[in-house]
Amino acid sequence: MSTTEAEVDSLRAEALEALARAGNEAEQEAWRANWLGRKDGRLTLRLRGLKDAAPEQRAALGKSLNQLKTTLEYELEARRESARADALAALSADAALDVSLPGRPQSLGRLHPVTQTMNDCIDAFAEMGFRVFEGPEVEWSRYNFDAVRIPDDHPARDMWDTIWIDTLIEGERQLLLRTHTSPNQIRVMEQSEPPVRVIVPGKCYRQEATDATHEWMLTQIEGLAVDEGVRMSDLKGTLYAFAQEPAAPPEEWIPPKWGARAGEGGARMAALKAPLSPFARRIFGGDRQIIFHHSYFPFVEPGVEMAIDCFICRADGSDCRTCQGTGWIEILGAGMVHPEIIENAGYDSSKYTGFAFGVGIERVAMLRWGIEDIRHFYQNDLRFLRQF
Ligand code: PHE
Numbered sequence: 001m002s003t004t005e006a007e008v009d010s011l012r013a014e015a016l017e018a019l020a021r022a023g024n025e026a027e028q029e030a031w032r033a034n035w036l037g038r039k040d041g042r043l044t045l046r047l048r049g050l051k052d053a054a055p056e057q058r059a060a061l062g063k064s065l066n067q068l069k070t071t072l073e074y075e076l077e078a079r080r081e082s083a084r085a086d087a088l089a090a091l092s093a094d095a096a097l098d099v100s101l102p103g104r105p106q107s108l109g110r111l112h113p114v115t116q117t118m119n120d121c122i123d124a125f126a127e128m129g130f131r132v133f134e135g136p137e138v139e140w141s142r143y144n145f146d147a148v149r150i151p152d153d154h155p156a157r158d159m160w161d162t163i164w165i166d167t168l169i170e171g172e173r174q175l176l177l178r179t180h181t182s183p184n185q186i187r188v189m190e191q192s193e194p195p196v197r198v199i200v201p202g203k204c205y206r207q208e209a210t211d212a213t214h215e216w217m218l219t220q221i222e223g224l225a226v227d228e229g230v231r232m233s234d235l236k237g238t239l240y241a242f243a244q245e246p247a248a249p250p251e252e253w254i255p256p257k258w259g260a261r262a263g264e265g266g267a268r269m270a271a272l273k274a275p276l277s278p279f280a281r282r283i284f285g286g287d288r289q290i291i292f293h294h295s296y297f298p299f300v301e302p303g304v305e306m307a308i309d310c311f312i313c314r315a316d317g318s319d320c321r322t323c324q325g326t327g328w329i330e331i332l333g334a335g336m337v338h339p340e341i342i343e344n345a346g347y348d349s350s351k352y353t354g355f356a357f358g359v360g361i362e363r364v365a366m367l368r369w370g371i372e373d374i375r376h377f378y379q380n381d382l383r384f385l386r387q388f
Helices: 005-021 025-036 042-052 055-094 113-127 155-160 183-191 232-243 269-273 339-344 361-369 374-378
Strands: 138-140 175-177 196-205 217-228 290-295 300-309 328-337 352-360
Touching: 005 025, 005 042, 005 055, 025 042, 025 055, 042 055, 113 196, 113 217, 113 232, 113 361, 183 196, 183 217, 183 339, 217 232, 217 328, 217 361, 232 290, 232 300, 232 328, 232 352, 290 328, 300 352, 328 339, 328 361, 339 352, 352 361, 361 374
Parallel strands: none
Antiparallel strands: 138 175, 196 217, 217 352, 290 300, 300 328, 328 352
16 A cells, blocks of 8 residues: 555654544554554554555655654654653542651560569679570480489479470480479589589470469479588578568678689688678568478478468468469479589589479469469560560
8 A cells, every 4th residue: 555745744643643542551552553553553554565665765755754654653653651640640649648647656575574683683693793595495414304303204304294205216215394493503513513503494384274273374483502511501592682671781791703712702601691782672672471391302301392472362361363372472483402413413412402492483473463374475575565
């Protein structure tokens, strides 16, 4: 099909007018097929027909048609571009940002109440010269049980129904989630020479039927002091200083130096009977009652439990859920380190004696804040957690 210059002008006018009416993507695409389609687009056909034009017109006409093609392609792209911009503008008008609205505040996190309590307990013991040591949560059964005098067939193993790791080593289950922090008594003594004065904070795991004071995961702080002449009264003095508001320190009192030997700079744990610092005051204050009961742990002799008066029932004789009607809430086990353990560590038990304790941090937190059920700590209810 041959074309004249006049026809090129009217084709241009017609095409541009149609393009102006192609308001959306589909219409623009139909317009493209109609004019520029490769098989039978109207302009394509004209270009193809050039070969039939009179030879003297062919060059000029070819130029005009090709210019028209460039124009149409350019205009189509421009039309599409402006349609996209319109669509975007419509979209953001819908979801308009109102800069006058108040922002959503980012709420600041805080430390979990158990972590807060743990930190305060660590501070209190650190003030008394205890160094912090950490041990593994996945522990060897020989550290968790055997090394602390709980042999395989010992009934005491029942007290810590254990969460074992499946992996067998030499055909036996030897790894477990530690049931207490006491294996670290051994780990510490293996690595150091007396005098020893350390605390070991950390999580422990037991298969518990949970109730108001028992959870299957618990946090403990183990304490261990081994030196010449350490006595039961030193243990009690340390624990009173930790738990209760102290009397003013005696004037001649010298702060014990970590690592000092007996007789040098007041290293005797007996010095701790004179309660120490405002840090210790943090834990319970002076108006709480403390009681020591005799108790049994295979790794101490003698063994005790320390309990604080129940803040809920104040021992009113009711069947209080939190203290099981006893009036007391046990917060720690303690005692004098068994001489066999001192010997196993390679220390001379005729020269060195020591005390150990294991504080249940959740129990301490319950007593501090009057929380009646230990299970609140790990239910992740923000209404609870935000109160601390
Ligand atoms: N390990 C004991 C427990 O988990 C506590 C304890 C520690 C008792 C140290 C005595 C000495 O119950």
